[in-house]
Each structure stands twice: as C-alpha cells, then as structure tokens.
Amino acid sequence: MLQPTYPIKTARLILRPFTPDDLAAFHAVYTHPDVTRFLDGEPRTRTESAALLATKVQGTALTRPGQTLAIAIELVETGELIGDLTLQWVDGEAGNGEVAIALHPRHQGSGYAAEALTELMRLGFEDLGLHRMFGRCDARNVASASLMEALGLRREAHLRENERIRGEWRDELVYAILATEWRRR
Structure with a gap:
C-alpha cells in the first residue's frame, strides 16, 4: 500500500493530488501538439480532459494492484501546474510498476x-x-528515452510497429530498472 503524505516537496517542485481546479492547466498539457503527437488517440476535448482529470482526482493512493497514483506537478516558485506524473501498480505478485510523465x-x-x-x-x-x-515511450520520443536512460533505466525492448495510432504504425521502447539497481545508483 502507498499513501503518500502530500504535498511532496522537491527542490523546485510540489507534487500533490489533482483537484478539479486544475482543469485549465491540465487541458493545456494534453492538447499541446508537442505532447499529443506521442500519445494514443486524438487530442482531448475539454470535456474529455475534465473526465480524465476527475479520474486522476481520485488517484491519491495505491491500495491494490491495478490502481494508478496520479500526481500533479507544480512549480514551487510560481504555483503553476506544469504536468502529470503517474505510477500504476501493475502487478502485486511480481512487484511491477509503470511510471509515466507528461509536462x-x-x-x-x-x-x-x-x-x-x-x-x-x-x-x-x-x-x-x-x-x-x-x-514506455514512442520510439521517436528521443527526450523521453534519454530521460529514462539518465535515471538509470535500461532499454529492455524495442517493439516494432506494435501500435497503430491515428492511422500510423508506431514503434515503442520499454525501459526498466530493478529495486537493487535503484539503490546502487
């Protein structure tokens, strides 16, 4: 079980639960062409963004596998919401989790x-x-691949044309790190 004590402060960021008041900034992230080109589906409408945000508002803790922790990324300096951070507890038996970020x-x-x-x-x-x-990231998303490598994740797979998004076949890269590797970094 994971029930973070919010807010979580880093040197420059505040990581906190989403609120309904985050809609404008949240929608701005998920409709920006530089973000949506690497995501599944079409850019979201405001109504679709509101529905996704409503789900994320509920994702404040992980109590069982299959759940997703959703965290708003806010700048300490300005209080501006700049992104979305998620951890999905994929498998309890194997202890797997998937991380994702959108800025x-x-x-x-x-x-x-x-x-x-x-x-x-x-x-x-x-x-x-x-x-x-x-x-995971679209193979063309050099920034995301570089970020994962910089954090110590190793490339485990290059899946060729495994997703068809907006009429186009896309490759996907998978990066991972074990707890023992994390502790050694």
Missing part, C-alpha cells in the same frame, strides 16, 4: 521531469516496495 513543453528541458520521476521512483521502491519499475 507542458514550455517546461521541458529544465530537469523538472527527472526531478519528479526520481521522487516517484523513490516512492515506488522505498514506500510501496516494488521490485521493478518500467516506462
């Missing part, structure tokens, strides 16, 4: 993603007791 492009390239994911992986390994954490 507004205006805030990419500043180290915020690494700062947020480092804290999320700490929560997964140290507080939830996961054995292995993994992340």
Whole structure:
C-alpha cells in the first residue's frame, strides 16, 4: 500500500493530488501538439480532459494492484501546474510498476521531469516496495528515452510497429530498472 503524505516537496517542485481546479492547466498539457503527437488517440476535448482529470482526482493512493497514483506537478516558485506524473501498480505478485510523465513543453528541458520521476521512483521502491519499475515511450520520443536512460533505466525492448495510432504504425521502447539497481545508483 502507498499513501503518500502530500504535498511532496522537491527542490523546485510540489507534487500533490489533482483537484478539479486544475482543469485549465491540465487541458493545456494534453492538447499541446508537442505532447499529443506521442500519445494514443486524438487530442482531448475539454470535456474529455475534465473526465480524465476527475479520474486522476481520485488517484491519491495505491491500495491494490491495478490502481494508478496520479500526481500533479507544480512549480514551487510560481504555483503553476506544469504536468502529470503517474505510477500504476501493475502487478502485486511480481512487484511491477509503470511510471509515466507528461509536462507542458514550455517546461521541458529544465530537469523538472527527472526531478519528479526520481521522487516517484523513490516512492515506488522505498514506500510501496516494488521490485521493478518500467516506462514506455514512442520510439521517436528521443527526450523521453534519454530521460529514462539518465535515471538509470535500461532499454529492455524495442517493439516494432506494435501500435497503430491515428492511422500510423508506431514503434515503442520499454525501459526498466530493478529495486537493487535503484539503490546502487
């Protein structure tokens, strides 16, 4: 079980539960072309963003496998919501978790993603007791692949044309790290 004590503060970020008041900033992330080009499906309508946000508002803890922890990423300096951080508890028996992050492009390239994911992986390994954490990305998403490598995840797979999104076959990369590797870094 993982019930984080919120807010979680890092050097430059506040990681906290989502609230309904986050809709405008949340929608701005998930409709930006530089974000949506690497995601499944079409850019969300405001109504679709509101429905997704309502689900994320409920994702404040992990009590059983299959659940997803949803965390808003906010800048300490300005209080601005800049992204979405998730940890899905994939499998309780094997101790697997999947991490994902989406940042507004205006805030990419500043180290915020690494700062947020480092804290999320700490929560997964140290507080939830996961054995292995993994992340996936579109093979063309060089920034996401580089981020995972910089955090110590190794590429485990390059899945060729495994998804058809918006009429186009896409390759997917899978990166992972074990708890023992995380502790050694």
